[in-house]
Amino acid sequence: MCGIVGYIGEEQAAPILLEGLSRLEYRGYDSAGVAVYGGGAMQVRKAKGRLSVLDGLLDHGKALEGVVGVGHTRWATHGAPSDVNSHPQVSRSGKIAVVHNGIIENYVQLRSFLQEQGVSFVSETDTEVVAQLVDYFYEDGRVDILEAVGRCLRRIEGAYALGILCADASDRLIAVRKDSPLILGLGEGCTFLASDVTAILRHTREVIYLDDGETAVLTREGARCYDHLMRPVEKAVSHVDWETDAAEKGGYEHFMFKEIMEQPEALRRAILPRLRGGEVVLEGFGLSDAYLRSLKKLYIVACGSSYHVGMVGKYNLERLLRIPVEAALASEFRYMDPILDEGTLVVVISQSGETLDTMAALREAKRLGARVLSIVNVVGSSIARESDEVLYTWAGPEIAVATTKAYSTQLAVLDLLGLYIARRRGSLDAGTCREVLEEMARLPEKLEQVLSRRDDIQYLASQHFSHSSVFYMGRNVDYALGLEGSLKLKEISYIHSEAYAAGELKHGTISLIEPGTLVVALGTYPPLTGKTVSNIQEVRSRGGQVLAVTTESHREDFSHAAGAVITVPDTHPMLLPSLTVAPLQLFAYYVALMRGCDVDKPRNLAKSVTVE
Ligand code: F6R
Numbered sequence: 068m069c070g071i072v073g074y075i076g077e078e079q080a081a082p083i084l085l086e087g088l089s090r091l092e093y094r095g096y097d098s099a100g101v102a103v104y105g106g107g108a109m110q111v112r113k114a115k116g117r118l119s120v121l122d123g124l125l126d127h128g129k130a131l132e133g134v135v136g137v138g139h140t141r142w143a144t145h146g147a148p149s150d151v152n153s154h155p156q157v158s159r160s161g162k163i164a165v166v167h168n169g170i171i172e173n174y175v176q177l178r179s180f181l182q183e184q185g186v187s188f189v190s191e192t193d194t195e196v197v198a199q200l201v202d203y204f205y206e207d208g209r210v211d212i213l214e215a216v217g218r219c220l221r222r223i224e225g226a227y228a229l230g231i232l233c234a235d236a237s238d239r240l241i242a243v244r245k246d247s248p249l250i251l252g253l254g255e256g257c258t259f260l261a262s263d264v265t266a267i268l269r270h271t272r273e274v275i276y277l278d279d280g281e282t283a284v285l286t287r288e289g290a291r292c293y294d295h296l297m298r299p300v301e302k303a304v305s306h307v308d309w310e311t312d313a314a315e316k317g318g319y320e321h322f323m324f325k326e327i328m329e330q331p332e333a334l335r336r337a338i339l340p341r342l343r344g345g346e347v348v349l350e351g352f353g354l355s356d357a358y359l360r361s362l363k364k365l366y367i368v369a370c371g372s373s374y375h376v377g378m379v380g381k382y383n384l385e386r387l388l389r390i391p392v393e394a395a396l397a398s399e400f401r402y403m404d405p406i407l408d409e410g411t412l413v414v415v416i417s418q419s420g421e422t423l424d425t426m427a428a429l430r431e432a433k434r435l436g437a438r439v440l441s442i443v444n445v446v447g448s449s450i451a452r453e454s455d456e457v458l459y460t461w462a463g464p465e466i467a468v469a470t471t472k473a474y475s476t477q478l479a480v481l482d483l484l485g486l487y488i489a490r491r492r493g494s495l496d497a498g499t500c501r502e503v504l505e506e507m508a509r510l511p512e513k514l515e516q517v518l519s520r521r522d523d524i525q526y527l528a529s530q531h532f533s534h535s536s537v538f539y540m541g542r543n544v545d546y547a548l549g550l551e552g553s554l555k556l557k558e559i560s561y562i563h564s565e566a567y568a569a570g571e572l573k574h575g576t577i578s579l580i581e582p583g584t585l586v587v588a589l590g591t592y593p594p595l596t597g598k599t600v601s602n603i604q605e606v607r608s609r610g611g612q613v614l615a616v617t618t619e620s621h622r623e624d625f626s627h628a629a630g631a632v633i634t635v636p637d638t639h640p641m642l643l644p645s646l647t648v649a650p651l652q653l654f655a656y657y658v659a660l661m662r663g664c665d666v667d668k669p670r671n672l673a674k675s676v677t678v679e
Pocket residue numbers: 370371372373374416417418419420421422425468469470554555558674675676
């Protein structure tokens with residue numbers, strides 16, 4: 068997730084672009100850049116690091132002449148943070164500058180195509196493909212720039228918001244949106260484009276929301292918009308009355324809520340580019356098939372919520388691979404003298420890529436001769452750099468301390484990894500793999516359905532926010548989810564909470580149940596729903612209150628047993644946790660809100676835990 072801003076008007080563009088980018092820095096901050104057309108040339112300045120580095124280089128923008136330009140603050144997805152990988156990306160002729168949010172899924176094929184035509188690339192980014200492809204179709208001005216962009220759009224696949232500046236047509240900017248937000252701002256004698264309204268609020272509150280597939284041509288007088296077939300469309304102008312703080316949160320009250328709601332889009336980014344022809348495709352994956360076939364054991368090592376992802380992975384991957392898969396807490400793993408050798412793959416999971424315990428576990432695993440694959444959100448982070456192999460989650464920056472969208476994308480990437488290895492080892496047939504992947508592609512939409520029913524969960528939270536203790540129980544993947552649901556609740560609402568494997572109830576925990584005790588019972592995993600219903604009855608017969616979460620097809624069974632039931636759509640059993648986690652996140656969020664807690668910054672916690 069990056070930030071985009073563009074300006075065309077009568078004032079010097081660079082200071083406006085830099086100021087706009089500063090409002091977007093919370094979205095991505097490993098590098099930044101601007102392209103401004105002025106003094107008869109395209110001027111591009113980029114710098115790795117925080118925006119302040121670029122700002123200093125350009126004397127707050129005063130050093131760059133010109134009244135039209137685009138700017139970008141980057142959160143790396145393809146290619147490490149560096150000057151060369153920063154945006155704007157410029158075509159070989161130097162005439163086309165592009166800023167981009169999102170992912171071009173077929174960039175590898177397009178890059179090969181362009182290389183065959185003699186185009187050489189300077190960066191590792193998917194964005195450069197767009198700049199080069201527009202240039203390729205532009206053919207040195209033989210085709211109008213809008214036509215060249217249109218031809219490019221017909222070739223690229225994926226999710227993108229684009230801002231395009233052409234040196235030969237500096238009286239306009241081109242904006243394109245597909246599955247990645249982009250708005251236009253209409254000012255007095257100037258027009259803007261931006262990925263978030265925050266970037267332009269100081270200049271205008273009159274905006275046009277582009278819809279998917281739409282393209283716009285911006286001039287200083289305004290904007291003309293076109294649909295996906297380049298037919299002109301009339302767009303409504305909306306007035307924004309948010310203050311900047313609310314705008315950063317996309318109009319939501321908290322980052323946590325925004326990030327919960329962003330999960331379908333984050334899942335799309337994590338999953339869709341990795342599916343092709345019924346198989347998982349991991350671009351540039353360095354672990355050979357022979358190595359994957361030789362594996363004897365997998366360890367999944369992480370902390371906190373990332374460890375809970377590992378717990379789900381233990382169930383799912385063991386079933387897929389038919390070799391032992393263990394989930395271990397990184398803080399324990401590093402001191403437990405684990406038995407590892409070259410037949411063990413250690414998968415470390417970390418949103419931040421900087422968690423010290425996880426880092427230490429990674430080093431210990433390497434010291435003992437295992438190979439390490441990491442699943443990480445922050446590109447170029449320490450864990451990513453020290454691992455033998457990395458799979459990025461592409462969730463975008465996560466600001467709230469309590470993780471939500473990073474958890475969901477970690478889960479999706481771990482499932483993809485399991486399916487990929489299982490196919491290499493022959494423990495999964497092509498037909499079943501295809502079926503699971505088809506279901507996986509539907510997850511974002513199903514998750515949207517779950518999130519759209521958030522009012523029901525808010526209502527349940529209003530019934531239960533005053534408990535002093537809440538228990539979670541479930542079996543198999545539902546047990547792993549219970550751990551996550553319980554952590555979410557306790558860390559942001561400060562309610563004491565514990566999670567148990569439901570079968571353990573009668574081995575001790577049941578003594579805690581007294582009239583009124585709240586138990587959240589997770590019963591989605593189809594082979595074991597009946598068992599969970601029995602556990603619910605045990606709780607209810609001791610006066611406990613039960614809030615059950617199950618699938619739509621099991622609603623009846625649970626509504627007889629539990630006081631309240633939340634359902635999620637049916638899907639392949641291994642994918643259920645990706646849906647079930649959402650009501651748990653929302654429940655924790657609403658409860659914390661009703662208790663007046665600081666949801667985004669819970670006491671005593673930090674987003675990145677770099678101490679032991
Ligand atoms: C809980 C939470 C933490 C992190 C844990 C690991 O909501 O966010 O439990 O999951 O501190 O952090 P990463 O994934 O950055 O290594």
